[in-house]
Amino acid sequence: MAIPFKYNVRSLLLRRLSTAITAAGIALVVAVFVIVMALVAGFGGTIRATGSTDNMIVLRKGSTTETGSAFSLSQFQALKFLPQIRRDADGQPLVSPELPVQVLMAKIGGGRENIVLRGVLPIALKVHDKIRIVQGRMFNPSLNEVIVGKAMLRRYANCAVGSSFRLGRGTWKVVGIFDAGASSFDSEVWAGLHKVQDDTQRGAYYASAVLKMRPGTNVPALISRLADDPRIGLQGETEPDYYRDQSVVAAQLRKLGMLVAAIMAVGAIFAAMNTMYAAVAARTQEIGTLRALGFSPSAVMGSFLLESLILAIAAGAAGIVLALPINGLSIALGNYITFSTLSFQFRVTMAIVIQALLFAALMGVAGGFFPARQAMKMSVVEALRRT
């Protein structure tokens, strides 16, 4: 049988100060880890939720974002009746011309921030089939009416149904709230396409068109058709591909977070190692006694390793608790690609909690291994001579 568990727990409690300091270090690292992972989970989730696999976004050739794209009505007319585009019950092609523009919007509590005002036609709700109006109604495209993404409500002023706000040159009345399933559309304001064109005073043009493909469409063929047809000459990309470029940001954020956590972890491991070496040194005589009573070297090693593990996991749990209040907290990040503000929430998932505990355990084992091995290798006679 092994050396009892309570021996380790009580020994840790006996060395209250050094245990607490080491635990604080590990807890801090784990808290940072959880916060970064929750941010990545929230941000990545928002990016991933944007777009449908059967949607294609069409931009001017060479554009990587909607913001840098523009094309004419005639180009749009030429692509509108392509056979690959699905139709609705009335025979209308499911293609949504869009004009997203950057505008400054007043925040709750003062200040203004860039957001996306997207001019669309009512057909947009059929193309973006994940989007639902959850309150109020769709705007009337011939009035200065808007619908607002639900993530906006937490951050910007006058977004409730019935209120009005100034945006661009005009004043807009909020008539509905939409839920885009935690995608980046949730951080946008949508209005009638022609009203937005009027507001920008740059004439009749579109920035992008989103079309819904018929099932079984040959995607590369459609992309070449869009590019090669002299009347169209535009660039198509499936929505998942398009938004994947944006999720690169999430991946980079994640890498950066992991790097910071790893560097901090090295520090925490050394702290744990230091604590455990001190514990082994202070308890040399106890180690000698246990061995003399007949406990095996591996039981001694296991005991000290366990002690380090208990310390690290308890500290890890504390770190998670410390980081937990950020769960659900909303945050706005500048989206580096569209240069508008993307609102999303930190998401502390069960997977993150488990990863954090494993991370803590890893630090415990890494910090405890060498001290525990030293305890194991001690000669019994030498250990007992130490008084």
Next chain:
Amino acid sequence: MGESAAIELDNVTRIYKRDRFEIRALDGVTMSVPAGRFVAIMGPSGSGKTTILNLIAGIDRATSGHVSVGGEVVSRMTERELAGWRARHIGLVFQFYNLIPVLTAFENVELPLLLTPLKKSERFEHVEAALAVVGLADRMHHYPRQLSGGQEQRVAIARAIVTDPTIIVADEPTGDLDARSAEEILALLRDLNLQFRKTIVMVTHDQRAERFVESVYRLDKGVLAGVEPARPAAIDAAAAARSRVS
């Protein structure tokens, strides 16, 4: 009392190597302790007393010569075998008690039983019995720091006897105690020897010990200088105690 030897050392030498120095802690020691005896090893500091005890207890190994205890040749066992053998046959008592400070008296005494296949309820009975023998059944939930030195040493003795070993080795068990506690510990060891027929080898500087033991082995500079039979007073006391017991 049977005179078969419980412990036999045959031409035992123990050399410690420190850097380039060699320390001959024991130099060709031959001695035997009959089963059921309570004996003392005495001698000046550095004469090799602890070294002998460690060899008998199987904590240390002889550089040359043979050590057999209870009929088994300890000096031939592997490290692993020794650990198991120690747990079954040897009770250890140290000068500074060596109790685990974060464990209660009960838990300290229970430690050696964790190496046996005994069930929890059986362990409880054994621990309780051992603590009763040393007169501390009412202190089992106390931590070492809540006990006096004499009481701590009693707990250590309970730990040494809880597995019912045949041999108890004690290294200066009264070295850290006041006069009264020392006498109590010596009397307790003598009772264990008389009542439970334990063979006890005790290293001591304590002159009082001569009144309790049956023979004294004198060591000097790693050599056995002689074995003295116990003083008549001790023999009388032992006889008196024995008749009280039986």
